[in-house]
Amino acid sequence: xxxxxxxxxxxxxxxxxxxxxLIQVLSADVFARxxxxxxxxxxxxCGTDEYGTATETKAxxxxxSPRELCDRYFKVHDDIYRWFNIAFDIFGRTSTPVHTxxxxxxxxxxxxxxxxxxxxxxxxxxxxxxRFLADRYVRGLCPACSSGNARGDQCEDCGxxxxxxxxxDPKCTICASxxxxxxxxHLYINLPKLKDRLELWxxxxxxxxxxxxxAVQMSQAWIRDGLRERAITRDLKWGIPVPKAGYENxxxxxWFDACIGYISLTGxxxxxxxxxxxxxVDYWWKSPEETLLFQFIGKDNIPFHTVIFxxxxxxxxxxxxxxHHMSSSEYLNYESxxxxxxxxxxxxxxxxxxxxxPADVWRFYIFYNRPEKSDYxxxxxxxxxxxxxxxxxxxxxxxxxxxxxxxxYYEGKIPAAEDGADDExxxxxxxxEDKVTTALDRAELKDAFHHVFELSSFANKTFQExxxxxxxxxxxxxxxxxxxxxxxxxRDIAILIEPYMPQAAEQIVSFFGLSFGKDLVYTKGPxxxxxxDLGKTKGIERVVKSEVLFAKLEDKAIAELRNRFxxxxxxxxxx
Ligand SMILES: [Zn+2]
Ligand SMILES: [Zn+2]
Numbered sequence: 001x002x003x004x005x006x007x008x009x010x011x012x013x014x015x016x017x018x019x020x021x022l023i024q025v026l027s028a029d030v031f032a033r034x035x036x037x038x039x040x041x042x043x044x045x046c047g048t049d050e051y052g053t054a055t056e057t058k059a060x061x062x063x064x065s066p067r068e069l070c071d072r073y074f075k076v077h078d079d080i081y082r083w084f085n086i087a088f089d090i091f092g093r094t095s096t097p098v099h100t101x102x103x104x105x106x107x108x109x110x111x112x113x114x115x116x117x118x119x120x121x122x123x124x125x126x127x128x129x130x131r132f133l134a135d136r137y138v139r140g141l142c143p144a145c146s147s148g149n150a151r152g153d154q155c156e157d158c159g160x161x162x163x164x165x166x167x168x169d170p171k172c173t174i175c176a177s178x179x180x181x182x183x184x185x186h187l188y189i190n191l192p193k194l195k196d197r198l199e200l201w202x203x204x205x206x207x208x209x210x211x212x213x214x215a216v217q218m219s220q221a222w223i224r225d226g227l228r229e230r231a232i233t234r235d236l237k238w239g240i241p242v243p244k245a246g247y248e249n250x251x252x253x254x255w256f257d258a259c260i261g262y263i264s265l266t267g268x269x270x271x272x273x274x275x276x277x278x279x280x281v282d283y284w285w286k287s288p289e290e291t292l293l294f295q296f297i298g299k300d301n302i303p304f305h306t307v308i309f310x311x312x313x314x315x316x317x318x319x320x321x322x323x324h325h326m327s328s329s330e331y332l333n334y335e336s337x338x339x340x341x342x343x344x345x346x347x348x349x350x351x352x353x354x355x356x357x358p359a360d361v362w363r364f365y366i367f368y369n370r371p372e373k374s375d376y377x378x379x380x381x382x383x384x385x386x387x388x389x390x391x392x393x394x395x396x397x398x399x400x401x402x403x404x405x406x407x408x409y410y411e412g413k414i415p416a417a418e419d420g421a422d423d424e425x426x427x428x429x430x431x432x433e434d435k436v437t438t439a440l441d442r443a444e445l446k447d448a449f450h451h452v453f454e455l456s457s458f459a460n461k462t463f464q465e466x467x468x469x470x471x472x473x474x475x476x477x478x479x480x481x482x483x484x485x486x487x488x489x490x491r492d493i494a495i496l497i498e499p500y501m502p503q504a505a506e507q508i509v510s511f512f513g514l515s516f517g518k519d520l521v522y523t524k525g526p527x528x529x530x531x532x533d534l535g536k537t538k539g540i541e542r543v544v545k546s547e548v549l550f551a552k553l554e555d556k557a558i559a560e561l562r563n564r565f566x567x568x569x570x571x572x573x574x575x
Contacts, residue, residue, distance in 0.1 A: 002292045004035040004042045005284050005321060007262045009297040010049035010094065013073045014058050017080060018346040019366070019378065020332040021298075026366055027327060027445055028296040029086045033499035034440045036087075038531040043284055047092035047265045048074050052254030053136045056238040060174075066238040070095060080349030084359045085502050090269040094257065098277060099264035103257045104243045107232075109316035111244070115190045117229060124152075124164050124179035126172040131249065132184050132235040133164065133172060140167030187242065188229040189256070194311045195227055201310060201322065209325040210442060211306075214299065219306040226303070232256040259309035262295075285321050292324040294443060299328045327443045330371035335379040335562075347378070347565055355561060360501035361550060364391050367500050368453075370446040380562040384553045395456045395493065396549045401463060402486045403511055403546040409472055412543045414487050415480035422485050426535065428458060429489060433534050436496050445500075452496045459489045488537045495534055504549055511547075512540040 008028035011017055025046060032044035050070045059069040074093055081091060110116050124133045135152035142150035143166050147157035152164030164170065165181065172179050191198075202223070206216045232253050233242055239251025263285050270280025284291055295305055305326060313320040334346040352362055365383055368390065369376050406412060432455035439448035463486060471479035490508065498505035498516060506516055509529060516529050533539060 001040055003284070003287070003290055004032070004040045005291050005293045006032045006035070006042065006044045007293070007295050008044075008046050009295075009301050010047055010258060010261050011077055012052075012054065013048040013050045013070050013077070013093075014055050015073070016076055016348045016350055018348045019352070019362075020334075020346065022080075022084065022349060023329050023332060023366060023370065024296045024298055025081060025086055026084065026363060027329065027370070028294075029084075029088075030367065030445050030499040031294060031296070031327075031440070031443050033087060033502065034531075037495065037498060037529075038437075043089050043266070043269075044087065045090055045262055045265050045269070046088050047090065047094060047261060047268075048077055049254070049258045049261060050074075050093055050095040051236075051239040051251070051257060053134050053234070053236060056236055057136050057173075059238075067095070076350070080353065083349075083353050084363065087502075090265055090272070092265045092268045094261040094264065096264065096268060098267040098271065099257065099261060100240050102264040102267060102281070103240050103252060103260045106260060106312055106316050107252070107256075108243065109318065110189065110312065113315055113317050115193055115315040116232075117188050117190050118185050119188055119229070119231075120183050120185050122165070122181045123184050123235070124170060125182040125184070126175065126177060126179040128175040128177040129172060132182075133179055134235050135164050137173050138164040138167060138170050138179065139173050140170040143168060184235075185246065186231045186250070187233045187244070187247065189232050189311070189315075190229050191227045191308075191311055192229065194315050195223065197314050198307065198311055199223060201314060202306065205323060206306075209323065211326055212328060215302050215306060215326055215328050218299075218302045222303045222307050227307070230308075255304065255308065256312070259304055260312070286319060288319055288321050291321045293321050294325045294327070295323055296327045296329075296443075299330055302326070302328050325443055327445075330373070331375045332366075332369075332371050333375055333377045335377065351565060357553070358503065358550070360504045361387055361391065363501055367445055367449045370449075372444075372446050380558050384555075384558045387550070387553050390453055392550050392552055394453055394460060395497075398456050398460050398463070398486075398493070399490050399508060399511075399549060400546070402459075402483070402490050403543050405468065405483055406487060406543045407546065410480075410483070414540055414542065415484050417481040417484045417537070418477050422481055425462070425485055426537075429455065429485075429492070430535050432458065433492065433496070437531070437534075440499070449500055452493060452500075455489070455496070456493060459486055459493075462486065484537065487540065487543075491540055492534050495529060495531060507547070507549060511543055511545055513542065513544045514540065 006028050008024040011021060011025070028044060028046070032042055035042040048070070055066050055069060059066040062069065070093065078091060081088070107116070124138055126133055133152070138152035140150055141148055142155040142158060142160065142162070144160045145155060145158040147155060149156040150162060150167055152162065152167065154161050170179055171177070202219055206219070233247060233250045234253045235249065236251050239254065240257050242250050242252060263281060266284055267277040267281045270277030273280065297305055305323060310322060313322060365386055368386055406414060432451055435451040436448045439451065462482065466482045468479040468482050491512065494505045494508035509515060514529060
């Protein structure tokens with residue numbers, strides 16, 4: 001059994017994540033929880049991506065240091081993910097000494113193997129600040145619409161993408177003096193030189209790891225059209241120093257170091273656990289024969305994970321654990337328009353925590369509708385319908401009616417079964433359970449989840465048709481068999497939903513006096529209940545308590561929520 005190394009795209013630090021952003025961290029969590037329950041040696045790595053212009057400029061606007069800004073937002077992210085019960089092995093940050101060491105190490109190897117080149121370009125220089133200005137440090141008149149709101153990278157009014165040298169009447173945003181064009185040098189990674197190696201790897205990896213077709217196509221298109229030399233240095237202060245003479249005032253471009261963050265965050269975890277973190281990194285990241293790497297990202301991030309990051313690893317000459325399977329989700333859209341961090345449209349992590357609706361209900365909705373092959377539209381009505389009909393009407397109902405029956409007719413003791421009476425029944429159950437396992441093994445999270453609800457429907461149908469409330473008088477042995485089987489299905493469903501709804505799963509097994517045997521958050525196995533228990537009708541004796549799992553979403557509450565989240569985040573927090 002190979003180890004499972006799991007990552008989700010590192011969220012950029014300086015914003016509050018919305019539901020659409022949460023899909024990736026949650027998806028990787030579901031997969032990691034499944035792998036742990038299944039008995040794989042598993043590591044789930046994530047953290048905030050902290051360097052770059054966006055952080056530096058936002059910090060300047062707020063009058064604080066980039067470090068302070070990152071501290072503030074790291075906490076926002078961390079709180080939200082804890083609330084959602086995401087069981088990271090580490091949720092760290094990229095602004096650490098380990099990250100600097102790992103990034104510089106990979107750069108040095110790329111340089112030594114001849115994949116780094118130097119180019120002289122003309123760039124705006126501010127003599128007031130004595131520095132070259134990164135795009136966002138220049139403002140001026142837009143050459144297209146003449147608005148005065150144009151930044152070096154884009155016009156804020158007409159949206160045109162710009163190069164800072166195109167701006168009319170450019171000004172330094174720091175000191176307002178007029179910058180002049182001067183020559184400067186930057187470092188580039190020579191991707192064309194890595195093309196053959198990359199193509200060979202991509203062909204093999206995409207077929208072995210069952211990549212989605214959109215990922216394969218996008219990567220091939222990128223190699224065909226986009227494989228040029230790319231600048232990896234920038235004129236900023238908030239970033240990783242470039243370990244090369246002549247580059248003392250520059251740092252690495254954030255796209256170069258962001259993916260390397262997966263490796264350095266693993267190093268931070270090694271530090272936490274004691275011993276040499278480098279050995280811990282090697283154990284996971286330099287073990288391609290023993291480890292499978294699964295990465296969960298949004299579709300806009302595909303080329304960074306299939307082309308750019310692999311190129312850095314291949315060019316370094318070391319034997320890295322490379323991408324095995326990539327799960328790239330589509331977008332979740334919001335009823336009144338696209339989710340947008342910059343415009344504040346949608347339901348944000350901080351909002352979700354205030355709705356009074358438990359984390360598992362959100363997790364249910366996200367995975368029941370996970371945007372895998374196409375985008376999905378979030379509406380409050382759909383949220384209410386799916387929760388009330390499937391989560392409560394199907395799954396919640398099965399748990400409730402089965403355990404109530406045991407309490408009412410058997411005084412809480414699980415009845416014994418007739419011999420061989422239930423072979424056909426268990427054949428069907430096993431068929432559903434195998435479908436869930438097979439789909440989860442391939443990280444097909446939505447399909448697997450739907451099979452759980454199919455199993456629950458089948459169990460409800462069995463209950464309905466068998467009419468045990470009548471049978472208990474006429475054929476008590478048959479009634480006992482049915483109830484015993486249904487009780488074990490309830491236990492099995494708790495196992496099957498643990499990756500998706502960990503609190504509900506723990507609550508269900510607690511009705512039998514059992515536990516998954518761990519904290520629900522930031523945890524490491526081993527569990528008392530495992531995936532191997534599925535389909536085995538032993539291990540539970542009694543129903544020790546039972547409660548209603550989920551509260552129905554009423555029209556009035558949903559109408560209030562729709563109203564409350566109709567504006568944008570800024571307006572809402574101003575209230
Ligand atoms: Zn414009
Ligand atoms: Zn200046």
